[in-house]
Amino acid sequence: MSEKGQIYRISGPVVTAIGIKAAMFDVVRVGNEGLMGEVIELHGDKCVIQVYEETSGIRPGEPVINTGETLSVALGPGLLTQIYDGIQRPLEALEEKMGVFITRGVDADGIVMDQKWEFNPTVKVGDSVKPGTVIGTVQETETIVHKIMVPPKKEGVVKDIKQGEFNVTETVCTLDDGTELQMMQKWPVRTPRPFLQKYAPDTPLITGQRILDFLFPLAKGGTSGIPGPFGSGKTVTQQQLAKWSDAQIVVYIGCGERGNEMTEVLSEFPHLIDPNTEKPLMNRTVMIANTSNMPVAAREASVYTGITIAEYFRDMGYDVALMADSTSRWAEAMREISSRLEEMPGEEGYPAYLSSRLAEFYERAGRVETLSGDDGSVTVIGAVSPPGGDISEPVSQGTLRIVKVFWGLDAGLARQRHFPSINWLNSYSLYPASLDQWYRDNVAQDFPDIRTEISSLLQVESELQEIVQLVGSDALPIDQQLTLEVARMIREYFLQQNAFHDVDTFSALEQQYKMALAILTFQSEAKKAIAAGAALEDVVNVESRTNLMRARFESGYLEKIDGLVDSMKKEINSAVEAEK
Amino acid sequence: MTEKEYRTITDVKGPLVFLNKTEPVSFGEIVSLRLSDGSTKNGQVLDTSDEMVVVQVFEGTAGVDLDTGIRFMGDVFKLPVSKDLVGRILTGAGKPRDGGPDIVAEHNADIIGAAINPYSRRSPEEFIQTGISAIDSCTSLVRGQKLPIFSASGLPHNDIALQIARQAKLKDSDEDFVVVFCAMGITAEEYNFFRYDLERTGALENAVLFVNLADDPAVERLITPRLALTAAEYLAFEHDYHVLVIYTDMTNYCESLRQIGAAREEVPGRRGYPGYMYTDLAMLYERAGIVKGKEGSITQFPILTMPGDDITHPIPDLSGYITEGQIVISRELHQKGIYPPINVLPSLSRLMNAGIGPSKTREDHKSVSDQLYAAYAQGRELRGLVAIVGEDALNERDLQMLKFADLFENKFLRQSKDEDRTIEGTLDLAWELLSSINTKYLVRLDQKWIDKYHPTEKK
Ligand SMILES: Nc1ncnc2c1ncn2[C@@H]1O[C@H](COP(=O)(O)OP(=O)(O)O)[C@@H](O)[C@H]1O
């Protein structure tokens, strides 16, 4: 056996080689064109390889060469603003080399090797450094400082440190034992990057989406799953988070989904301004696009490529948010490969290890103390695409067992164009208990109480709706009819949020809070007015309430809202006067 | 090309032929089978190793025996492409069906097609006016989109597809589309319906037809759409045409896929369809779009009939997960005598937002369509309630919504098969119908559009 063997069998993306010495997960080059593949099974003298490129036209007998490396990503300055395929080939470089269609057998470095970056050291000669120590910084984009860290397993005392313009493979630091450090390091994607310890999350990831921040918050370092049938809003929700969440770095993985959706992100993000930094959102974004028609093995790898990049920025002390759209396509890639391997299938044909793979992936989320003692986090938000929208299937169930937040999308709501169509009755977040203090300190002391009031109104509504279905709303007592009106206001004014509206797309926390208060003010004023003899119709139809609701589409709403609420109060009170 | 003929078949199973040790054969290679009666069939390599080769036979394995001779053609399946394709009718395997000459190739194109680099796509955003109000207002189509019609047996999806093919144009332009029509397992009657209509309107001269009918080999259907899309890519990306691909019926295509999966004894996914059906369908649907540096475009209209009218069936389900929306045809509306019976509620155009609005359609378009949906959805829901409690139990708001739903179906959806409405006409009609509802209930409409377009309240 040697480093070089030959193809024995080809079945779609799975190729079997003989006569080659290989270990699990070694990267190999397959066939005359040197297609990239990864060893996924060893069987006596046969070695099974998943190939990341299209295999038609390849024949038995062609060579297979072991590179001896495991599937790794290149980490260093130049990652941000990039768009990669599932195995970290920059799509822009592929376009230059092969035009608009992705053909095969072409390689491209994950980060540009000859670009010069201004390296500023943060250690000096004589300092001792260990894995994770920041030895210098590079201003990678307008808003992000890239911290150059000592890679794992290397440590010592700094003998020489440079300052100035270097490319990522030039040595910027030498240790006393002669170890040379460069700005680029490699990391095997299937191995989580080390950290000192995990912390319990205590800060929300603020998204500017009212239903998320207010009712079902996600913590920085937390995990959430968004299952929903097609057309229910998974992608728009993920894109909204990529745009408006207050993470410092965003890794967006388009895993087995539409090409045009990635194009949309690519064309939109450079023009969108991050509300937190006032600079283009692209500056903080890394994208992975392995669309549905691109090779499935690379789709399988894409989530690992993405999460490794996310961990790398976490290790610099950043809050990273990772979106994977859709984890179901990743699971299907696993299923396809597994069935080619003729493995014993588990539920619905998925491999038996599906749920452990899902768990391992989400386990890579978390808020951690980094090797250098910083605080960093990776938040993971996974879309799930259950067949027929039925979440009793294995991928949804495997995900829900792990994630702490469930944003359940509802086809019925989407059909009524109630967006985001997150079902407020069955969605949940397990984080409020650990986040409430933050909300009290940073928004308002009574924030959690307001949340409780809003969600219980929605609960009551759903119970009343059952009665209405039988007898009509006019048959209900007046106070319950009012409750229905208040709940309608919560749904139409607060929960609904148009992602495509320039103003409505983002709602600051303070504004969310004021809007919720406005609803409760309406409720209490209306109650008073009705008790004093006003007609429900008149109270509900006051024009100033319509104005209050419509004005949320106007910019500067936060400043106007108090005034609008005051006019609403006055008008409701005058409805009582009119009655007298 | 290998001239050597093998007679080493060991097994024949369904559409598959298994043969023993050959020289190395490439994955996906084209195979020619010579039967003992002298006739030939074609196939493609699905699995290849030093010991065994699995071949899928397009025309089915009837007549194949252990003595059948097999030759490997040394190449993967290719379509000869040339501008002469336009105006031709070909079989589901790409051979002339119209009695005309063979296509003289400008070059031969691999029919599997390479994936478009997502970085090289341009965002589709040019509004296509179909002249059908339900589509133009609520599920607006843009050039380069893939928008399937989800229908069911006995519904007029073919009429709708043809009406779209006839009327589709960019707003304020009369540039025509080249139609690539791909029939998979449809009946001769359905096919003739399409052909006569294309002939009648002169569109046939500007069309390429790939035809696999119900009595043609089922396995060939796996090739037909790939041929059609290869022709479409050639015309769009090498000759700047705007191509409209209509393929029907995707359900038959998926049945063939299931048949192959079963013959290979693969572990089946939902309802017996292969686990890789999503990826397989994506390799067709994703061949739509517009790309950098090329003028042409591919817009796709796949038609599929939902088995048992069930939208959660794997065929519509997986399609909907890939395409950029769907137009859903409703049996209920059809039974009410409404044409086109499009149910806008489960219908969706994901690219609509990019294609509408000021300078594209009209500034109030988004707002109007949101309001149409909301009001129609509420009205329809109330029908159920009214059936139980009667109209008397409804308040003013609900009554207005209920009436609106009827108006919407009878005045807005309903139009004739040759009625070609402009988008302005469609939007004006929408305002007229919405004005039957008190403005205070029209919460989806921006005040500024009410001031400008409301028939009775405009300023
Ligand atoms: N928050 C939202 N605001 C407005 N429209 C939305 C919103 N979420 C979803 N939509 C609409 O629903 C469509 C489908 O959403 P998408 O996220 O693509 O669904 P999925 O990924 O679940 O298939 C979008 O094209 C858009 O028209």
Ligand SMILES: [Mg+2]
């Ligand atoms: Mg999606």
